[in-house]
Amino acid sequence: MKGKDTLAEILEHILARRSIRKFKPDPVPKELITQLLKAAMAAPSATNRQPWEFVVITEPKRLAALRQRLPFGRYTAPLAVVVCGNMRRALPGPGRGFWIQDCSAAAENLLLAASGLHLGAVWVGVHPIGLFARAVAKVAELPKHVKPLGVLYIGYPAEEKAPRTQYDEGKIHWQRFGEHTPSE
């Protein structure tokens, strides 16, 4: 396969990922869950510390508890993956906060893999809202040193969304902020 074809396919794939909030009740097979987590754990992380942990939730009771406690995440999906940061593996000192970027990269990898497997998924934000973090920590029984970044609801999609970019030249700055014309 030529490089150009590969790039076009990758871009097409990235644009096809959309937030899906309506799901069929069918369970996601374990093999697919493993593939999603392999994609997540391929993400880049600061000094490759891989501070992530993933709590895979399929029990209806726990899924219902998540829905009840996350007002912006009341979606009926057969699967939720809680993406967490393990503070014992986070960088020490001023770099500690990189766990958020590390785990966000893992979350986006997982969402892209879900879309590639024709699954629907949506990211529901938890960190830095303390109320949501405490609620999710309780449902997933997280120890104190493990912080929830977000909840990814996943399942077979019961809605369709068109691929799209949100490309906006106004957000691109050449050489210095505010310069929108590329120099020669």
Ligand SMILES: Cc1cc2nc3c(=O)[nH]c(=O)nc-3n(C[C@H](O)[C@H](O)[C@H](O)COP(=O)(O)O)c2cc1C
């Ligand atoms: C950090 C973060 C938090 C989000 N929180 C929620 C949420 O609580 N509920 C929700 O329905 N969608 C949530 N989303 C999904 C966004 O609403 C969605 O990505 C955005 O509207 C763009 O749509 P798209 O994902 O289809 O491109 C979140 C996304 C991110 C990255």
